[in-house]
Amino acid sequence: MGFRQTGVARAMPVLGFVCLFGSVAFASLGSDITSIEADQAHMQASRKILTAAQYTAHEIQSADGMLVREYVSPAGRVFAVTWRGPWMPDMHQLLGEYFDQYTQARQVQSQMHAGRGPVRIEQPGLVVELAGHPRSFVGRAYLPDQMPAGVQVEDLK
Numbered sequence: 156m157g158f159r160q161t162g163v164a165r166a167m168p169v170l171g172f173v174c175l176f177g178s179v180a181f182a183s184l185g186s187d188i189t190s191i192e193a194d195q196a197h198m199q200a201s202r203k204i205l206t207a208a209q210y211t212a213h214e215i216q217s218a219d220g221m222l223v224r225e226y227v228s229p230a231g232r233v234f235a236v237t238w239r240g241p242w243m244p245d246m247h248q249l250l251g252e253y254f255d256q257y258t259q260a261r262q263v264q265s266q267m268h269a270g271r272g273p274v275r276i277e278q279p280g281l282v283v284e285l286a287g288h289p290r291s292f293v294g295r296a297y298l299p300d301q302m303p304a305g306v307q308v309e310d311l312k
Contacts, residue, residue, distance in 0.1 A: 183251025
């Protein structure tokens, strides 16, 4: 995933607004596969299912340009989520029970490293990467300890 080092710091107010008031819902990390249909309906989006040997990726595409891929293990759990689109998705909805862990790590990181560039949060059991600027955001969040054997981070696009 190509993370460019432009505009993240300028986009933080937009990020905050979208996270607080975003109306798009997605399955959260660690949830089960049944939540994906609800996400598709809420987004009024199309869904395409991509299969690989170790996982199934549910690609949800909205008419306004948001693309979300939810990676589901053979056990039926969402172990990763990727996104790209004109805005940041609702991180609370994406990360579910991991949102507080992400938020705390992000606050610490912001205090230690003010500036622009991509964001990478690496916590026990959680990795979040995001970058972009208004009208062009990309990111991924995954649970390394729940990734099926043989799946590489590079597979999560």
